[in-house]
Amino acid sequence: PPDDDIFLMIFDVLNDQRDVSAMMRTCWSVYHLGVRRLLSMGAEIINNNQLISFCHFMRRNIYNANRLSMLRLAIPLSSPMDGCEDSGSEDSASDEGYEPLHGIPLLVHILPSLIGIRTLQINFCEGLLQCDDRLVDAFAALPSIHDLRIISFGLLSYDLLESIRSDIVHLCIECSGDEHGYFVPLDSM
Secondary structure: HHHHHHHHHHHHHOOOOOHHHHHHHOOOOHHHHHHHHHHHHEEOOOHHHHHHHHHHHHOOOOOOOHHOOOOEEEOOOOOOOOOOOOOOOOOHHHHHOOOOOOOOHHHHHEEEEEOOOEEEEEOOHHHHOOOOOHHHHHHHHOOOOOOEEEEEHHHHHHHHHHHHHOOOEEEEEEEOOOOOOOOEEEOOO
């Protein structure tokens, strides 16, 4: 319909995810038009609430999940097992700032649908992978990753790299979690 063309042009000039999201919430008929634009902007997830919201959004829009081309997971964990639901540590819940990552099981189920991700960054990677045994295989199965950045490298991160099925073009590994990583141009290997 002609009205859809107008709304699509408006979405094209919106450069902020909050603006796109606000426009999508104006009415149901506009919502479906904004999904593609929102996903084309990529996703950055910095806490458990955002992870849960992202997973629910992706489940509602599963037919557009392949349009997500960039995913950055930057959920801080102060120690490798902080926030993991099945960590077995009963006293970790009393730690200040503890936030169980209830979104991890949702993420495990959503990842197989995210076949369009070309850029993946996982901050606090080792701790995140320790939260659920299925995450290594779920990330490794993503078929189209070209740029991969891993911050906080360890044995599980190594397992991920060893089993990844994508043809990685650019790889950056930051072993200590600080800002000084090692860039590995794979075409020179």
